[in-house]
Amino acid sequence: MKLSKELTTAALAILVLTVVLGIAYPLAMTGISQVLFNTKANGSQIKQDGKVIGSQLIAKPFTIDTGKKDSDGNPITRPDPKYFQPRPSQTDYNAAASAFSNRGPNSEVARFFFRDALASYLDLERKYNPGLTAAKVPVDAVMTSGSGVDPDISKANALIQAHRVAAVRGIPLDRVDKLVAEHTDGRFLGVFGEPGVNVLELNMALDKTT
Numbered sequence: 001m002k003l004s005k006e007l008t009t010a011a012l013a014i015l016v017l018t019v020v021l022g023i024a025y026p027l028a029m030t031g032i033s034q035v036l037f038n039t040k041a042n043g044s045q046i047k048q049d050g051k052v053i054g055s056q057l058i059a060k061p062f063t064i065d066t067g068k069k070d071s072d073g074n075p076i077t078r079p080d081p082k083y084f085q086p087r088p089s090q091t092d093y094n095a096a097a098s099a100f101s102n103r104g105p106n107s108e109v110a111r112f113f114f115r116d117a118l119a120s121y122l123d124l125e126r127k128y129n130p131g132l133t134a135a136k137v138p139v140d141a142v143m144t145s146g147s148g149v150d151p152d153i154s155k156a157n158a159l160i161q162a163h164r165v166a167a168v169r170g171i172p173l174d175r176v177d178k179l180v181a182e183h184t185d186g187r188f189l190g191v192f193g194e195p196g197v198n199v200l201e202l203n204m205a206l207d208k209t210t
Helices: 003-036 108-128 155-169 173-182 199-209
Strands: 045-048 051-055 063-069 075-079 196-198
Touching: 108 155, 155 173, 155 196, 155 199, 173 199, 196 199
Parallel strands: none
Antiparallel strands: 045 051, 063 075
């Protein structure tokens, strides 16, 4: 076989594969996903009054600006007591930097991080949950998730926070507990994982009812 023929065959193969796998296939998959799974294909966006305010897949903090700034000039915020709060985030809830802490069980840094996270949680919730101790605090209230932006918290965590939300908003606790139950997802296929409560969707439902 002549070299020119081999080069022609190789060039045609590259051209065909580029068109089929690099153009046609991606376009077909994109078209199918947009038609059959439009919401998921576009990031599971959550909209309010036509404006995107978040995603079902990404945690979002609910905070109040204290009017102060840290040494780097960044605004200092605190949790808004009217809302349920997501679990701590290693990436400050930045989905573009999704990551876990990579702290080992014997890490001194990890011990300080968990100590501070636990203290902050107790400081926020203990006033509304008399008798709440460190031993009763759910793990997800103190530890970050593997992604750093997990949108769900445990039901146990949500039920503790429900006391604060109900008290601050001046609404019956059973109404808030009902919202928590309505926004609790079960185990995947009834077997895998643990039930979780989507914080953003729960807070949106909370605003609609109060």
